[in-house]
Amino acid sequence: MEGNPVGLIDLSLEVEEGQIFGLVGPNGSGKTTTLKLLLGLVFPTSGSGEIFGYPLGTLTYKQRIGFVPEGPYFYDHLNAVELLRFYGSLFGMGGAELESRIEYLLKLVGMWQRRDRKVLDYSRGMLQRIALAQGLINDPDLLLADEPTSGLDPIGAIQIREVLMRLRDEGKTIFLCSHLLKEMEPLCDRVAILNQGVVCHEGSMEELLTGEDGRYVATFRDLDQVALQHLRVLAERVDSEGDQYVAAFSDQQSATAAASEMIDKGAQLIKISPQRLTLEEVFIEAVGGIPE
Amino acid sequence: MSAIWRIAKATFHEALRRRFLNGILIFGILIIGSSWTFTYLQPGAELKMLVDIGLGAIRFFGMLIAIFVGVRLIPDEIEKQTIHTLLAKPVTRAQFLLGKFLGGVATVFTNVALMGLAFVIVYMVKAPQLRELAPDEGPGISMVFMAPNIGKAIGLTCFELLILAAIAVVASTIFSWVMASIFSFFIYFVGQMADFLRELASPEHGADTASTIVFGVLYRILPHFEIFDIRESILKDNFVPWSLLGNVAGQAIIWVVVVLMIGYLCFNEREV
Numbered sequence: 001m002e003g004n005p006v007g008l009i010d011l012s013l014e015v016e017e018g019q020i021f022g023l024v025g026p027n028g029s030g031k032t033t034t035l036k037l038l039l040g041l042v043f044p045t046s047g048s049g050e051i052f053g054y055p056l057g058t059l060t061y062k063q064r065i066g067f068v069p070e071g072p073y074f075y076d077h078l079n080a081v082e083l084l085r086f087y088g089s090l091f092g093m094g095g096a097e098l099e100s101r102i103e104y105l106l107k108l109v110g111m112w113q114r115r116d117r118k119v120l121d122y123s124r125g126m127l128q129r130i131a132l133a134q135g136l137i138n139d140p141d142l143l144l145a146d147e148p149t150s151g152l153d154p155i156g157a158i159q160i161r162e163v164l165m166r167l168r169d170e171g172k173t174i175f176l177c178s179h180l181l182k183e184m185e186p187l188c189d190r191v192a193i194l195n196q197g198v199v200c201h202e203g204s205m206e207e208l209l210t211g212e213d214g215r216y217v218a219t220f221r222d223l224d225q226v227a228l229q230h231l232r233v234l235a236e237r238v239d240s241e242g243d244q245y246v247a248a249f250s251d252q253q254s255a256t257a258a259a260s261e262m263i264d265k266g267a268q269l270i271k272i273s274p275q276r277l278t279l280e281e282v283f284i285e286a287v288g289g290i291p292e
Numbered sequence: 293m294s295a296i297w298r299i300a301k302a303t304f305h306e307a308l309r310r311r312f313l314n315g316i317l318i319f320g321i322l323i324i325g326s327s328w329t330f331t332y333l334q335p336g337a338e339l340k341m342l343v344d345i346g347l348g349a350i351r352f353f354g355m356l357i358a359i360f361v362g363v364r365l366i367p368d369e370i371e372k373q374t375i376h377t378l379l380a381k382p383v384t385r386a387q388f389l390l391g392k393f394l395g396g397v398a399t400v401f402t403n404v405a406l407m408g409l410a411f412v413i414v415y416m417v418k419a420p421q422l423r424e425l426a427p428d429e430g431p432g433i434s435m436v437f438m439a440p441n442i443g444k445a446i447g448l449t450c451f452e453l454l455i456l457a458a459i460a461v462v463a464s465t466i467f468s469w470v471m472a473s474i475f476s477f478f479i480y481f482v483g484q485m486a487d488f489l490r491e492l493a494s495p496e497h498g499a500d501t502a503s504t505i506v507f508g509v510l511y512r513i514l515p516h517f518e519i520f521d522i523r524e525s526i527l528k529d530n531f532v533p534w535s536l537l538g539n540v541a542g543q544a545i546i547w548v549v550v551v552l553m554i555g556y557l558c559f560n561e562r563e564v
Binding site: 036039040041042043059062063065066067069071072073074075077078086087089090091092131134138144 | 294295298302305306309372373374375376377378379380381382383384563564
């Protein structure tokens with residue numbers, strides 16, 4: 001099914017204000033369709049949705065939202081300032097207020113020096129930056145963004161991430177769609193994993209990465225061969241990291257018991273902590289593994 | 293209103309930069325500019341020939357521009373996904389459709405105005421010479437009637453293209469742009485033959501029941517584009533009354549409103 005877009009079958013999401021909410025999923029899982037639904041570009045065959053208490057597609061909430069498209073295209077005869085002026089005017093903005101907002105945003109996304117260049121001459125990364133600027137032109141309370149860092153170099157991606165986090169700190173709500181899991185992990189407060197049109201996992205980033213099955217890891221140093229051999233028997237898995245050994249256990253009790261045995265054998269216990277997964281690991285498990 | 297105006301303006305600037313349309317315009321101006329070289333084909337009626345070719349070229353190339361501008365306005369927005377950022381703003385689909393249409397119409401009118409200007413220049417330079425060549429055309433071609441009649445003919449062409457652009461835009465909300473082009477050409481050419489359709493539908497001319505119904509319906513629902521062509525009156529040097537202009541322009545506006553309303557109903561339900 002990879003790459004083939006599917007409809008949304010079961011989507012129930014509630015996004016709280018002041019959070020960065022990430023919707024992740026493989027290609028064709030329905031992420032962009034979700035955004036289109038929220039923007040009123042496509043219509044649900046059943047069910048309903050609201051933004052700020054208004055039904056999807058109505059104009060009232062569009063005054064308060066911003067949208068950053070993936071692989072953005074704009075009227076390419078305009079330069080950055082003209083483009084933002086055009087989008088700002090659609091919100092009824094104008095005059096000095098709009099001009100100062102444009103300057104602020106172009107500086108924010110690192111495009112102020114290149115403001116006179118026509119969109120036609122923009123690189124993919126520049127388009128992505130300008131897409132973010134146009135999405136913020138009305139100082140939205142909710143920003144919907146589809147792959148906002150796609151096409152950006154690492155520095156650009158970091159800058160955009162910083163902008164998004166700054167917006168969250170200002171109390172804005174951000175709804176991100178992406179399959180770039182490493183980008184999403186440090187950014188999102190909550191995540192939903194979408195697969196073939198169904199939300200198969202949802203929770204706070206902390207809950208998802210810590211795991212709900214109570215797995216623990218214990219880290220040791222100064223293990224002799226006998227102790228290491230014994231640890232391999234007690235633990236599910238033992239990995240070496242420099243002069244340390246990290247042992248994974250199915251629960252906290254097993255980890256604690258193993259730790260006390262290792263201390264008796266002269267090992268030094270560094271720490272016992274819940275096992276932390278990466279978003280990538282959670283994602284692969286949620287979508288049923290990597291296809292053959 | 294501001295959103296419609298902004299979208300129309302952006303559409304106009306985008307459309308003016310289309311090389312294909314500029315190519316049609318340049319070709320049209322070349323034909324108009326060289327129209328006097330064909331006048332030898334009708335010795336003794338050179339001036340009539342000049343007017344016929346000039347106004348005919350404006351209509352023909354205007355028709356091409358109206359269709360090719362109209363059918364690409366909305367599909368291009370959808371293909372390039374610029375429509376997503378626009379409709380994510382507080383812009384209704386009606387405002388979007390109307391803005392695109394008005395921007396397209398402004399483009400068509402600009403092109404017609406440029407071709408009209410080219411024709412007027414050719415006419416002003418060549419008409420006195422051609423009148424001398426065929427002085428017996430004399431009272432048949434009154435310069436008093438001719439100049440305003442040419443203006444009226446170009447004005448009516450604009451109204452004709454207004455309907456055609458509306459049909460092209462609306463067709464593109466339903467079909468692909470290629471299908472929409474074919475559909476628009478079909479409507480235009482069949483609409484030129486409204487009288488012929490009436491004859492085909494007439495039992496007095498031997499039409500059976502099915503033909504009467506099919507051609508009768510086509511006759512009633514299709515716009516009658518031939519009413520916008522006043523070249524015959526001009527060539528006979530009849531004064532074209534303002535009332536005729538008002539009547540035809542009124543019909544055109546009603547057509548445009550109806551077509552755009554149908555377009556809105558289709559586009560409002562369309563997923564983009």
